[in-house]
Amino acid sequence: MNTIKALVVDDTIVYRKIVGDALKQMPGIEVVGTANNGKIALSKIKTLKPDLMTLDIEMPEMNGIELLQALQNMDNPPLVIMVSTLTHQGGELTLQALELGAFDVLPKPEDGKMAENMRKVQKTLEPIVRHVKRHKLGRIDRTIRPKPPASAKDRDRQIIHRPAQVSRPGIRSKSEIIGIGISTGGPNALTKMIPMLPKDLKVPILIVQHMPPVFTASLADSLNKKSALDVVEATDGDTIKSGKIFIAPGGKQMKIVAGADGLTRKIKITDDPPENSCKPSADYLFRSIAQHYIGRATGVIMTGMGSDGFKGLVQMKNNGSVIIAQDKNTCTVYGMPKEPTESGIVDVIAPLEKIAAEIVKTV
The missing domain is CATH 3.40.50.2300 (Response regulator)
Structure with missing residues (x-):
């Protein structure tokens, strides 16, 4: 068996x-x-x-x-x-x-x-x-047909807001950037979630989706057609702009660095080694967000195998970020959100269809 x-x-x-x-x-x-x-x-x-x-x-x-x-x-x-x-x-x-x-x-x-x-x-x-x-042997239904949508009342009950067990230093302000880590089941989840974000969202979003080279460009093109926001595959030197979504290129690492003027923030694409066997790695991105957006960021961890993103989220949390995790029931694989949720650093646990609304609340 x-x-x-x-x-x-x-x-x-x-x-x-x-x-x-x-x-x-x-x-x-x-x-x-x-x-x-x-x-x-x-x-x-x-x-x-x-x-x-x-x-x-x-x-x-x-x-x-x-x-x-x-x-x-x-x-x-x-x-x-x-x-x-x-x-x-x-x-x-x-x-x-x-x-x-x-x-x-x-x-x-x-x-x-x-x-x-x-x-x-x-x-x-x-x-x-x-x-x-x-x-x-877990009697998990592996059918590829989507689950029937829950009623509005059921969805509201599924969102869990909780006081995190890790304290945030000082007084935080509204988030000025969103970082998302996602893997297995991600393209499907992003196809549902990204179009729910409003056109007037005044912050940039940086996404690490575990995918091979070339496929991330296709993902960005596909999401761009469905989203009210501009979605692109990130390139080295891109200026981080509000209302734009940047997807890390497959086979590379993506982080944030300070611009030459000391005011702007730019994207740095590197060939640094994999982390957690992942390239791009969510941890790699989240660390740079923690460094450059103290008290002004939101970290989102979604469906995927493994634990990439957890260590970076801890750093974001310690620097005053809000952490949102996808709930177990709507994950294709409840791997990446599991450890952050169980460790107590997560502020909001939400089903896939409510994540966009929870992101908007933080900005």
Whole structure:
């Protein structure tokens, strides 16, 4: 019962072997089948009932997007990991797949020997597989269909305002910047939350979303079309402006630095090492917000695996920031908000549909 059954779907035999071998190297994983298009995969899902499926997007007969759409009507479908090329088109299609309920994205290795690429894929898949193992026996509904919306009364009850256990120094003012850390389930959550922010929001928002290079540019483009605020992928030297949302570029780190005039604040994009195995890292961003916006910032931690962001939020809290955490029930993975919430540094615990309103209250 503790064995995870996996199905590998890709129209290229090389990638089927790389991904399949990576999964077979992990204890407790059984690769029960492969398929070279979505039509064959759909048939195998019904008979093999895999817990986990890696899925290519561009395939003959039935592509990955069409397969995800077919899974919408299936009871207890497998958790889906998209395996996508690092291209602009690949990024756009991957975002569409994530909006259809795919769990996460795995970039296709494009160079190096097969054994080296297998190890890269395995390293990326390991935390996802651990998550599936933890919850396989937890009777968690892994259907990709969205949950029905709660009533307004129920949503109001779900917001928890509480006196934090970590005191803030001095008197704080209204927030002048918002920092957001988010990972697994993030593109879907941001697609719901960002459009709820009003056009007249007079503060900048900086977001670290754990995604590979190229995909963050596609995410920024997608959110920009849906949002009343300007959303861009951050570039080195950008001046931080009110009413603008900056997304950290995948594969880089993003922080705040002082401008040459000593008054403005600018974005610094670096190639500093990963933190918490993350690049970009929420901790890396949050530390710089804590330093440059004492008593004038809001930190938001949302759905995602791992604990990236917690240490940075502690520094923000100690420097007078307000901390908002997404609640457990609306997280795809209740990892990143868990430790900040349980440690007592969080001021507000809110469901996804109320986070934008809670952000507005702090500014």
